[in-house]
Amino acid sequence: MSRITLEKVCKSFGAYGVLHDIDLDIEDGEFVVFVGPSGCGKSTLLRQIAGLDRPTSGDIRIDGKLVNSVPAADRGLAMVFQSYALYPHMSVRQNLAFGLENARMPRAEIDKRIAEAARMLEIGDYLGRRPGQLSGGQRQRVAIGRAIVRNPTAFLLDEPLSNLDAELRISMRAELSALHDRLKTTMIYVTHDQIEAMTLASRIVVLRKGRVEQVGTPLDLYNRPANRFVAGFIGAPSMNFVKGTVVEVGEVAASVSLMGTTVALPRPAAGAVAGQAVSIGLRPQHISLAGDSEAGVPVEVALVEALGSETVIHSRTATGERLQAVLAGQHALRTGESVRLSFAPDDLHLFDEAGLRLA
Amino acid sequence: MGHVLAFLTRRRGGDRWHWTDIVTWVWLIGGLLVMFGPAVWLVLSSFKTPAALADFPPTLLPYVTEEVSVAGYDRPLPLYEVKQADGKTVILAEVRRIGIIAQMVDPKVPGAIVKVNIADRKPVEKVSFATSNYTEPFVHFDFLRFLWNSVFVTVMATAVTLLINSMAAFALAKYKFRGQSLILIVIVGTLMVPLGVIMVPLYSMISALGLFNSLWGVIWPTVATPTGVFLLRQYMLTIPDELIDAARMDKASEWQIYWRIVLPLAAPALAVLAIFSVVWRWNDFLWPLIVLNQSQLYTLQVGLNVYAGQLNVQWHYILAMTVVTMIPVVLVFVFLQRFITRGIATSGLK
Numbered sequence: 001m002s003r004i005t006l007e008k009v010c011k012s013f014g015a016y017g018v019l020h021d022i023d024l025d026i027e028d029g030e031f032v033v034f035v036g037p038s039g040c041g042k043s044t045l046l047r048q049i050a051g052l053d054r055p056t057s058g059d060i061r062i063d064g065k066l067v068n069s070v071p072a073a074d075r076g077l078a079m080v081f082q083s084y085a086l087y088p089h090m091s092v093r094q095n096l097a098f099g100l101e102n103a104r105m106p107r108a109e110i111d112k113r114i115a116e117a118a119r120m121l122e123i124g125d126y127l128g129r130r131p132g133q134l135s136g137g138q139r140q141r142v143a144i145g146r147a148i149v150r151n152p153t154a155f156l157l158d159e160p161l162s163n164l165d166a167e168l169r170i171s172m173r174a175e176l177s178a179l180h181d182r183l184k185t186t187m188i189y190v191t192h193d194q195i196e197a198m199t200l201a202s203r204i205v206v207l208r209k210g211r212v213e214q215v216g217t218p219l220d221l222y223n224r225p226a227n228r229f230v231a232g233f234i235g236a237p238s239m240n241f242v243k244g245t246v247v248e249v250g251e252v253a254a255s256v257s258l259m260g261t262t263v264a265l266p267r268p269a270a271g272a273v274a275g276q277a278v279s280i281g282l283r284p285q286h287i288s289l290a291g292d293s294e295a296g297v298p299v300e301v302a303l304v305e306a307l308g309s310e311t312v313i314h315s316r317t318a319t320g321e322r323l324q325a326v327l328a329g330q331h332a333l334r335t336g337e338s339v340r341l342s343f344a345p346d347d348l349h350l351f352d353e354a355g356l357r358l359a
Numbered sequence: 360m361g362h363v364l365a366f367l368t369r370r371r372g373g374d375r376w377h378w379t380d381i382v383t384w385v386w387l388i389g390g391l392l393v394m395f396g397p398a399v400w401l402v403l404s405s406f407k408t409p410a411a412l413a414d415f416p417p418t419l420l421p422y423v424t425e426e427v428s429v430a431g432y433d434r435p436l437p438l439y440e441v442k443q444a445d446g447k448t449v450i451l452a453e454v455r456r457i458g459i460i461a462q463m464v465d466p467k468v469p470g471a472i473v474k475v476n477i478a479d480r481k482p483v484e485k486v487s488f489a490t491s492n493y494t495e496p497f498v499h500f501d502f503l504r505f506l507w508n509s510v511f512v513t514v515m516a517t518a519v520t521l522l523i524n525s526m527a528a529f530a531l532a533k534y535k536f537r538g539q540s541l542i543l544i545v546i547v548g549t550l551m552v553p554l555g556v557i558m559v560p561l562y563s564m565i566s567a568l569g570l571f572n573s574l575w576g577v578i579w580p581t582v583a584t585p586t587g588v589f590l591l592r593q594y595m596l597t598i599p600d601e602l603i604d605a606a607r608m609d610k611a612s613e614w615q616i617y618w619r620i621v622l623p624l625a626a627p628a629l630a631v632l633a634i635f636s637v638v639w640r641w642n643d644f645l646w647p648l649i650v651l652n653q654s655q656l657y658t659l660q661v662g663l664n665v666y667a668g669q670l671n672v673q674w675h676y677i678l679a680m681t682v683v684t685m686i687p688v689v690l691v692f693v694f695l696q697r698f699i700t701r702g703i704a705t706s707g708l709k
Contacts (some may be wrong), residue, residue: 052608071609079605
């Protein structure tokens with residue numbers, strides 16, 4: 001059991017504030033991912049939870065118990081570090097046993113737990129080796145093993161996959177996900193990679209400049225980003241933003257003008273007023289080539305990236321806006337060619353000048 | 360072998376000599392003589408007899424005058440090559456010398472004394488190593504006692520040096536506290552205070568602590584070295600903080616972090632400091648001379664001083680024993696050289 005609650009957690013180093021009023025409620029067994037650009041405070045937040053740093057103000061509770069002054073070792077958490085932080089002078093077995101020995105666990109129990117972790121992570125063959133003799137992926141497993149043997153109430157993972165090559169990262173991602181399904185322990189995972197966040201998380205916490213921008217399930221964040229930052233951060237390639245104006249706001253619908261056309265939205269734009277300048281977001285995946293009879297935005301193709309399964313085109317509209325589109329399949333398009341692009345009004349995201357979501 | 364030769368004869372000028380080739384050779388050979396010459400001189404001289412040491416002009420190799428036993432004389436007589444008036448040279452043994460005239464005798468005709476001007480004779484010399492320079496001190500001189508004292512001081516001082524310097528370095532490298540850099544500056548700043556300045560207060564402290572005439576009185580004042588703290592701190596800065604965080608998550612106490620994580624990982628720097636400390640403590644002379652007053656407590660370096668009396672310096676023993684005391688230091692450098700260079704390179708210390 002471990003439910004982790006953060007209340008108004010602030011952290012500053014001298015006059016420089018890193019975290020501002022973080023409120024968060026992490027349920028038992030959840031896989032929560034902190035995601036954000038580098039320097040957004042996600043690792044700092046994890047260190048506050050781990051107990052390696054003390055928040056400047058605010059409360060951290062684990063299962064309702066205030067743990068602000070409880071040292072890291074006594075919080076019952078285990079952490080996997082970005083650099084793995086395996087003790088280089090100890091064998092894999094000693095690395096796994098170190099924490100258990102410090103907890104004065106009987107030898108037989110230590111051996112049992114190591115054997116179990118070794119079987120689960122398939123590291124049994126190199127228990128006698130030093131970390132320096134292991135590959136990146138093997139070290140990663142050992143680092144996770146060191147966390148598992150502790151039998152923690154929650155795992156804290158600080159960018160654990162960022163030192164692996166792309167292929168290994170994908171397979172380790174799947175393994176981590178499977179591990180979470182099996183252990184059903186709370187996991188808090190920090191990454192700057194939104195794909196990792198989308199694939200692993202049961203809930204994502206998007207952070208920027210020390211503030212929580214949005215908390216939600218991966219698809220919530222994708223479908224209804226709360227602000228322009230989240231909209232641009234989640235999804236790859238990132239969302240297109242074009243300037244637009246609210247033409248009309250009705251009870252059940254609204255209409256906006258963008259890129260020289262006016263589009264009727266099938267939903268009301270709460271809080272918007274007619275004539276308001278807005279930023280309109282449109283995902284590249286939601287753009288397609290317009291058919292002959294369809295209305296479309298004329299654009300000039302600036303760059304074509306043929307990836308086989310899909311074709312990414314970078315284009316410029318007559319009004320000077322840049323649009324990126326991901327078209328399924330293969331298309332014989334050339335740079336400089338003029339095409340027309342279409343999109344469904346339902347897929348448009350409206351943000352006001354402060355970047356907050358309107359509709 | 361071919362590679363070595365090619366390397367040694369490689370010249371910047373190709374087939375011809377470039378002026379930098381000549382400068383390089385002169386520089387390297389000069390350096391070799393300056394660095395290695397005194398050591399070779401010391402070793403060769405340590406095998407000379409007192410008479411050979413006093414010889415002028417000095418010789419490189421230890422020569423002794425050949426001697427022969429002549430019937431009718433108790434002691435063996437030194438042999439000389441004598442140039443006679445008729446231009447022939449003969450080998451004669453010298454019985455005694457009176458002024459500039461030497462009374463000599465032909466070993467084959469023991470009865471007849473021949474008088475020779477000392478300018479006309481030249482000693483017959485052979486190379487001979489006076490090993491008694493080495494063996495006699497072991498008999499007459501309490502060498503083993505001094506050796507034991509030196510070993511005790513060196514080993515204990517090095518062990519304590521490693522322990523307390525690494526603890527200070529750990530605190531300075533891995534903890535954040537107010538005044539951290541000030542403390543480091545003060546510690547490193549003590550490098551600028553030579554022993555001569557603090558000798559008297561140090562002496563009164565040692566004396567007040569009752570450590571006068573005790574080997575611990577030699578050990579304690581030397582164990583905290585700013586060089587050691589700085590060297591170890593610089594090395595420990597390279598140990599990632601994440602390892603220490605990981606150990607904290609692993610329920611390790613601060614002492615366990617130091618003892619089980621930081622210390623093993625700082626082993627290369629510890630090796631360097633150990634080497635330095637051994638050399639320093641082994642070669643210490645002034646401080647042990649002040650603290651130790653009883654000859655059974657003397658370290659080797661102080662013990663050697665016995666041969667330098669007020670009126671008479673027994674150079675042959677001093678030289679021989681200096682060679683003996685140099686051996687451990689030389690061995691340390693020969694075998695642990697790579698640790699020294701690596702440790703200095705990684706800790707950024709010069």
